[in-house]
Amino acid sequence: MKVWVIATRELRSFFDSLMAYIMLIAFLGFSGFFTWLYGADIFFVRQASLQVFFSIAYWTLFFFIPALTMKLLAEENRTGTIEMLLTKPISDWEVVLGKFTSVMLLIIIALALTIPYYITVANLGTIDHGAIITGYIGLIFMSAAYVGIGLFASSISNNQIIAFLLALLISIFFHIIFDVLSYSIKGSLGSIFSYLSLSNHYDSISRGVIDSKDIIYFLSIAFFGLVGTEAVIARRNTV
Amino acid sequence: MDIVVDNFTRKYGAQKAVDNISFTVKTGEVLGFLGPNGAGKTTTMKAITTFLSPTAGDIKVGPYSITKDPDEVRKLTGYLPETNPLYPEMPVIDYLKFVARIHGIPANKIQDKIYEMIEVCGLGAEKHKKIGELSKGYKQRVGLAQALIHDPAVLILDEPTSGLDPNQIVEIRELIKRIGREKTVILSSHILAEVEATCDRILIINKGRIVADGSANELRKRAQGKEVLHICIEDADPNVVFEALKELNTVETVDFVKDKPNYYEIQSRTNYSSRREIFRLCSDKNWFLTELTPLETKLEDVFRELTLK
Numbered sequence: 309m310k311v312w313v314i315a316t317r318e319l320r321s322f323f324d325s326l327m328a329y330i331m332l333i334a335f336l337g338f339s340g341f342f343t344w345l346y347g348a349d350i351f352f353v354r355q356a357s358l359q360v361f362f363s364i365a366y367w368t369l370f371f372f373i374p375a376l377t378m379k380l381l382a383e384e385n386r387t388g389t390i391e392m393l394l395t396k397p398i399s400d401w402e403v404v405l406g407k408f409t410s411v412m413l414l415i416i417i418a419l420a421l422t423i424p425y426y427i428t429v430a431n432l433g434t435i436d437h438g439a440i441i442t443g444y445i446g447l448i449f450m451s452a453a454y455v456g457i458g459l460f461a462s463s464i465s466n467n468q469i470i471a472f473l474l475a476l477l478i479s480i481f482f483h484i485i486f487d488v489l490s491y492s493i494k495g496s497l498g499s500i501f502s503y504l505s506l507s508n509h510y511d512s513i514s515r516g517v518i519d520s521k522d523i524i525y526f527l528s529i530a531f532f533g534l535v536g537t538e539a540v541i542a543r544r545n546t547v
Numbered sequence: 548m549d550i551v552v553d554n555f556t557r558k559y560g561a562q563k564a565v566d567n568i569s570f571t572v573k574t575g576e577v578l579g580f581l582g583p584n585g586a587g588k589t590t591t592m593k594a595i596t597t598f599l600s601p602t603a604g605d606i607k608v609g610p611y612s613i614t615k616d617p618d619e620v621r622k623l624t625g626y627l628p629e630t631n632p633l634y635p636e637m638p639v640i641d642y643l644k645f646v647a648r649i650h651g652i653p654a655n656k657i658q659d660k661i662y663e664m665i666e667v668c669g670l671g672a673e674k675h676k677k678i679g680e681l682s683k684g685y686k687q688r689v690g691l692a693q694a695l696i697h698d699p700a701v702l703i704l705d706e707p708t709s710g711l712d713p714n715q716i717v718e719i720r721e722l723i724k725r726i727g728r729e730k731t732v733i734l735s736s737h738i739l740a741e742v743e744a745t746c747d748r749i750l751i752i753n754k755g756r757i758v759a760d761g762s763a764n765e766l767r768k769r770a771q772g773k774e775v776l777h778i779c780i781e782d783a784d785p786n787v788v789f790e791a792l793k794e795l796n797t798v799e800t801v802d803f804v805k806d807k808p809n810y811y812e813i814q815s816r817t818n819y820s821s822r823r824e825i826f827r828l829c830s831d832k833n834w835f836l837t838e839l840t841p842l843e844t845k846l847e848d849v850f851r852e853l854t855l856k
Contacts, residue, residue: 310649314649321634325636391598394597395597398621398649544598
């Protein structure tokens with residue numbers, strides 16, 4: 309499976325370049341610090357739930373994902389390896405999906421490393437297992453959406469910094485701006501913004517309600533990101 | 548596996564990079580692709596390797612069209628792009644393994660293939676190093692190894708020896724010649740001596756059009772047509788010699804050579820040679836003929852004449 313060949317190469321390159329370790333340490337460091345030690349942490353809330361962790365991860369992933377996706381295609385565009393890759397017997401889609409998969413795998417590894425949080429909290433009191441599982445699922449779906457956006461941003465530039473900032477710029481609309489707009493604008497426009505706001509969908513999943521409407525929302529953002537990426541790669545042939 | 552380029556045109560925006568060119572390369576032939584910068588060499592090569600699609604026309608590799616069956620073309624083609632792009636963070640062996648897996652080489656054969664390529668391309672000492680740590684010459688070998696790993700029938704090499712030292716250039720040329728016996732090879736270069744040494748046939752393009760096609764000798768002949776000799780005659784009055792030479796039937800023009808006393812440049816009539824007549828003249832008059840050198844047009848001159856129009 310060629311998607312897998314691309315995905316494993318990218319994943320190895322994350323670990324070879326230390327990017328993966330930095331991301332894992334920073335992610336666990338931030339989320340651990342705010343979940344256990346500082347501010348409205350678990351001991352302050354005094355509830356056996358990981359709600360605190362999920363709301364921290366909601367922000368840390370928002371910042372980390374563009375940092376992971378920025379090099380995926382921008383670097384290939386810059387060095388020209390994209391030409392080497394696309395003249396091999398592999399389709400544009402396999403390249404795009406392979407790169408998408410590699411970042412998703414890295415995020416799943418990062419989330420898997422927070423399972424000790426879950427075990428710890430489960431020992432502190434009675435815990436809603438369903439809410440924990442849906443919380444993780446919500447994070448994974450949210451990540452898929454942002455990886456799609458990040459990959460698209462990376463495809464249109466050959467500069468990693470531009471790819472990073474562009475991914476943040478697009479993501480921040482979904483992350484917070486649409487939400488803010490939905491409060492300040494009334495009527496049908498307001499409800500459109502409310503639908504587009506990612507936090508609304510994320511909140512309902514992380515509360516334990518998996519609704520197909522939310523899943524479709526996340527997957528369609530990811531899908532549009534990937535379609536856009538593929539279109540940019542194929543653009544070399546439209547004159 | 549023949550490559551057939553059929554009325555291929557490629558535009559970038561309104562600008563035509565390649566304008567309606569057609570040529571065929573046969574199996575076992577090494578075609579040298581020459582042209583000034585921006586002539587359209589790289590564009591044509593990118594199209595043959597399916598990276599760019601044609602604006603008009605088509606290219607076929609064997610029975611497969613680059614527009615209809617790009618995947619089949621890619622399986623048959625090995626490509627070394629001009630910039631030789633590689634992943635610097637990967638060790639050589641891992642990189643070759645990655646390329647082999649993309650080519651769908653069966654897992655149990657990958658190891659053998661990699662070692663074969665390391666052997667063929669002379670990468671033995673460097674195989675565990677990261678690509679970014681290699682010298683330019685070794686990177687170029689890695690580039691060749693990735694192009695050859697799936698044993699392609701067609702090899703497209705865009706300036707394969709650029710940036711190499713003279714020893715490496717000779718090695719790579721030998722390698723290309725060896726490989727070229729069974730495969731169809733197109734290589735581009737700025738170095739005319741290299742093309743002459745490696746290629747069976749030369750194609751010169753300029754401003755997106757083919758301006759010459761043939762072997763190095765054919766191109767020279769076509770450009771020159773007439774015999775030009777440099778001779779040196781001593782023990783005689785130059786003006787007498789000059790007049791006597793002019794009288795010969797086969798001679799068209801005679802010139803003194805600048806800064807070289809007793810030297811004359813003689814151009815013969817089309818399809819005639821003046822060598823016999825000159826020798827006879829000298830022996831009749833008892834002149835001392837010390838030098839007679841036929842002047843070959845250099846490929847450089849052919850190239851300049853064709854591409855400066």
